Amino acid sequence: MPELPEVEVVRRGLEQWVSGRTVTCVEVLHPRAVRRHLGGGDDFAARLRGHRIGTARRRGKYLWLPLDGGSAVLGHLGMSGQLLVQPEAAADEKHLRIRIRFDDDLETELRFVDQRTFGGLSLHDTTPDGLPDAIAHIARDPLDPEFDDVAFHTALRLRRTTVKRALLDQSLISGVGNIYADEALWRARLHYDRPTAGLTRPRSAELLGHVRDVMNAALAVGGTSFDSLYVNVNGESGYFDRSLDAYGREDEPCRRCGTAMRRRPWMNRSSYFCPRCQRPPRPARSLPRVAS
DNA sequence: CCTAGAACCTGCGAGC
């Protein structure tokens, strides 16, 4: 479950069901699931054993479990990853990659399940503010109280790129993925191919406001799930798919003006937009030179 | 330095 609201739903589940417990046993069933852990699967398991898990944290689409002793288990769900709290007796999932057991008698275990293996877990040292060192390059997310709106606008103006690319750039703003980018752009009536350099302060502030609004709305109903791939730690789906205005709505009427929504291939995926509310930028041409 | 595109995986549904 890829984007910020879905990852936050998982983080809350981990905080409730895993934080405070002590690891006894770790089983790595697929090496790709720990590929970001340089020491490999055996090292991952050995370093985790015996440690108590602190409060689950998140930045953008990354989440982590701080351990006593100053390190942390960093997790990313990729495209199809799930973190599930399951009864120890429950049958293994087909794509179970990592199992973590605890020393208490709750008889539940933490499972990392991932069909496409783009996600994974790894162990890292943490910086003084508690951030795993491996994600120092990830920007704060828009729901972080310390997110710097002015710096974000300045960065947009400096980039020679387009607005959707910028929204998906996790070093500029984290947590936004393909769904919430399209939703925020639809709300802001901005075409995905608009150059960021032309955005005014009010325009980028408005866009940022829509990013926050749509993410908070999704969070309130447990996130977006089209299928059983995207679930919380108890395997339950969210309901925000019913409230999507742009993503996945090709040929359906725009909820503002009734025009048929369009889908365009974009960066090996898709962009959904209203051709009337979200007018494309003027065709690219060379910038006029200053008259001499 | 910066930006755009391909690569990394598995599975599902549509079309032939």
Add this chain to the structure above:
DNA sequence: TGCTCGCAGGTTCTAG
């Protein structure tokens, strides 16, 4: 029925 193709909520590495 069975095959191929296109498509999927992401990140990272490479080429230009």
